[in-house]
Amino acid sequence: MQGNEACAYAAVVAGCRFFAGYPITPSSEIFEVMARELPRVGGVCIQMEDEIASIMAAIGASWAGLKSMTATSGPGIALMAEAVGYAAMTETPLVIVDVQRAGPATGVPTKPSQGDIMEIRWLSNGDYEIVAMYPWSVQEVVDLTIRAFNLAEEFRVPTILLMDGTLAHLHEKVAIPSEDDVRLVNRPKPSSPPEEYMPYKPSSYLVPPMASFGDGYRTRCEGLAHDYQGMPTSSPDVYEELVRRLCDKIRLNSHRIAQLKYYFLDDAEVAILAYGTMARIMYAAIRELRDEGERIGLIRPITIWPLPEELSDLMSEMKKVLVVEMNYGQLVREIERLTDRKRVVFCPWLRLEFPCLEEAKAMIRRHLHAG
Amino acid sequence: MRGKQHPLDDYIRYWMLPTIWCPGCGNGIVLQALARALKELGLRKEEVVLVCGIGCSGRMAMYLDVDTAHTLHGRAIPFAIGVKLAKPHLKVIVVGGDGDLMAIGCSHLIHAARRNVEITTIMINNGVYAMTGGQVAPTTPHGVKTTTTPYGNLEEPFNAVSLMATSGAVYVARWTVAHPIQLKESIKKAMLKEGFSFIEVISTCPTMYGKFIGLNDPASMIRHLKKISIIKSHVDPSKAIIDWNNLIVCGEFIDREREGFTRRIRRCVNEARGADRR
Numbered sequence: 001m002q003g004n005e006a007c008a009y010a011a012v013v014a015g016c017r018f019f020a021g022y023p024i025t026p027s028s029e030i031f032e033v034m035a036r037e038l039p040r041v042g043g044v045c046i047q048m049e050d051e052i053a054s055i056m057a058a059i060g061a062s063w064a065g066l067k068s069m070t071a072t073s074g075p076g077i078a079l080m081a082e083a084v085g086y087a088a089m090t091e092t093p094l095v096i097v098d099v100q101r102a103g104p105a106t107g108v109p110t111k112p113s114q115g116d117i118m119e120i121r122w123l124s125n126g127d128y129e130i131v132a133m134y135p136w137s138v139q140e141v142v143d144l145t146i147r148a149f150n151l152a153e154e155f156r157v158p159t160i161l162l163m164d165g166t167l168a169h170l171h172e173k174v175a176i177p178s179e180d181d182v183r184l185v186n187r188p189k190p191s192s193p194p195e196e197y198m199p200y201k202p203s204s205y206l207v208p209p210m211a212s213f214g215d216g217y218r219t220r221c222e223g224l225a226h227d228y229q230g231m232p233t234s235s236p237d238v239y240e241e242l243v244r245r246l247c248d249k250i251r252l253n254s255h256r257i258a259q260l261k262y263y264f265l266d267d268a269e270v271a272i273l274a275y276g277t278m279a280r281i282m283y284a285a286i287r288e289l290r291d292e293g294e295r296i297g298l299i300r301p302i303t304i305w306p307l308p309e310e311l312s313d314l315m316s317e318m319k320k321v322l323v324v325e326m327n328y329g330q331l332v333r334e335i336e337r338l339t340d341r342k343r344v345v346f347c348p349w350l351r352l353e354f355p356c357l358e359e360a361k362a363m364i365r366r367h368l369h370a371g
Numbered sequence: 372m373r374g375k376q377h378p379l380d381d382y383i384r385y386w387m388l389p390t391i392w393c394p395g396c397g398n399g400i401v402l403q404a405l406a407r408a409l410k411e412l413g414l415r416k417e418e419v420v421l422v423c424g425i426g427c428s429g430r431m432a433m434y435l436d437v438d439t440a441h442t443l444h445g446r447a448i449p450f451a452i453g454v455k456l457a458k459p460h461l462k463v464i465v466v467g468g469d470g471d472l473m474a475i476g477c478s479h480l481i482h483a484a485r486r487n488v489e490i491t492t493i494m495i496n497n498g499v500y501a502m503t504g505g506q507v508a509p510t511t512p513h514g515v516k517t518t519t520t521p522y523g524n525l526e527e528p529f530n531a532v533s534l535m536a537t538s539g540a541v542y543v544a545r546w547t548v549a550h551p552i553q554l555k556e557s558i559k560k561a562m563l564k565e566g567f568s569f570i571e572v573i574s575t576c577p578t579m580y581g582k583f584i585g586l587n588d589p590a591s592m593i594r595h596l597k598k599i600s601i602i603k604s605h606v607d608p609s610k611a612i613i614d615w616n617n618l619i620v621c622g623e624f625i626d627r628e629r630e631g632f633t634r635r636i637r638r639c640v641n642e643a644r645g646a647d648r649r
């Protein structure tokens with residue numbers, strides 16, 4: 001099964017019952033599978049007139065109580081920017097899949113890239129946090145799609161699953177779990193009586209319980225800065241508390257959200273830092289180079305946003321950190337902030353296909369033995 | 372804050388009053404007509420969702436005491452579609468301005484009518500972008516000076532009634548805020564239709580548009596609307612003229628039957644499930 005299909009099947013297992021989309025290469029198979037599968041489980045899949053309408057419909061469906069998703073690629077994400085800010089402000093549980101293709105603009109639609117790392121982080125005006133994860137195999141697409149729904153629900157936050165054109169179309173054996181075999185999380189529900197319900201009053205972990213439309217609570221989805229009741233305000237105190245909370249509910253819970261994996265670091269002097277499909281290629285190259293005697297290892301952030309805090313400690317042990325990305329310098333800037341800049345070497349790859357094993361080895365060797 | 376005392380208090384967040392609207396603004400008349408319509412239809416508040424765009428008119432979402440969404444500029448309709456498809460038993464109403472629904476959100480409006488999603492859309496046409504300070508709107512008549520057309524508007528306005536009629540809405544009507552009773556009855560009728568219903572309300576914005584056309588006190592604006600509007604039923608939508616100087620044609624222009632979108636979805640789901648069982 002290919003990455004896109006796996007993502008769609010996993011979404012259904014995760015409880016997704018609403019999908020709205022607009023076709024775009026290389027993400028369309030997600031939409032096509034959802035169009036076939038959702039009606040079978042009583043869900044709804046609709047093609048909207050553009051990506052703005054798609055994400056807004058998904059937000060509306062989420063407020064009506066359904067786990068909702070949309071999928072697109074860089075240009076579509078760009079159109080969704082304002083609505084992602086709206087989802088963040090209204091604390092809407094929502095999963096957005098971004099299958100990256102070469103940009104900017106229409107770019108090279110059929111070719112992969114990792115060029116949306118900053119786009120997805122800084123989509124909207126204002127201060128807010130999102131969650132983004134990037135798998136490196138089709139099986140991990142399944143696992144992280146389910147996790148994306150769980151995090152979106154638990155933290156009431158737009159959660160982005162990143163892929164790229166290669167992973168989206170990569171065929172691998174996968175196990176799609178049944179609903180009974182996975183832990184599914186649902187948004188926190190109010191426990192107070194309807195008369196006392198305040199739609200934006202936070203719980204102990206900073207996330208407000210969410211009543212859906214039609215539940216008999218009086219609730220409000222409000223994109224203006226709002227108080228606990230959801231009523232617009234320009235009070236500096238209320239504004240500051242709200243914006244801090246929108247950020248802090250992710251920042252202060254990042255130990256529960258952020259994930260990374262590392263490989264061969266025990267004896268390593270140099271770490272390669274890469275994510276998603278690029279990390280997988282680096283892993284193969286590192287294994288072969290280690291057989292040749294190079295003392296190198298791999299650090300792979302799985303959540304890109306928020307970045308795992310352990311990164312700093314891991315990097316501090318290394319003489320050098322080679323950051324390999326399929327873009328012209330995105331996550332590397334963030335990595336430089338987390339460690340001594342002098343340690344960081346950036347290795348951009350802009351060749352429209354991921355490097356093959358030999359190219360990857362050559363790239364690492366070149367940087368290992370330079371200067 | 373006053374206590375509960377008005378017959379419509381059940382449907383209005385009276386503790387939020389007074390509204391932010393200027394004295395003489397037509398938005399309040401629309402709010403009242405909407406609240407009365409809900410009351411007379413006997414709808415329970417938890418059955419109704421109001422979805423608004425951004426603009427003075429969008430602030431309706433603060434005052435009607437049902438579940439409400441105050442969305443983004445122009446994006447009320449796709450949000451409302453998501454709500455309706457997720458919970459088809461809810462009655463979903465969209466309220467937006469003429470800029471909101473006919474400029475930035477125009478494609479959503481057209482496609483919602485084409486799909487025949489069971490949503491009632493009330494467009495408050497005050498001829499201008501009011502909230503942002505009186506800029507030209509796609510409904511502003513030719514020649515009117517606004518803050519962004521200081522030499523007069525070079526463009527022709529949209530006729531929303533005609534656009535909605537050709538796009539497939541099952542119910543299309545126009546009233547002015549000088550027709551509160553007809554407006555209320557029309558909202559009731561629209562909400563009972565199976566499919567996309569659209570009501571245009573020609574409204575008074577004495578603060579912006581009124582000033583531009585030399586009618587800057589609310590009473591003279593309402594009197595003017597009364598004088599120039601005529602009610603004609605079922606005229607050809609392309610002849611539903613809005614001429615702020617001489618004639619505004621009001622009435623019901625379209626009232627037809629067409630299968631609603633959520634009914635089709637329900638059938639599709641049943642067929643997909645039936646195929647699986649076989």
Ligand SMILES: Cc1ncc(C[n+]2csc(CCOP(=O)(O)OP(=O)(O)O)c2C)c(N)n1
Pocket residue numbers: 425426427428429444467468469470471472495497499500501502503508
């Ligand atoms: C994307 C975006 N662009 C512009 C605005 C600024 N804006 C707010 S309301 C408005 C126009 C309002 O006009 P209309 O829809 O006619 O509503 P009215 O205030 O007249 O009721 C605009 C342009 C915005 N909020 N969002």
Ligand code: SF4
Pocket residue numbers: 391392393395396397398427428497501502575576577578579
């Ligand atoms: S500016 Fe115009 S539309 Fe806005 S509240 Fe005042 S009168 Fe009403």
Ligand SMILES: [Mg+2]
Pocket residue numbers: 426468469470495496497498499500501508
């Ligand atoms: Mg207007």
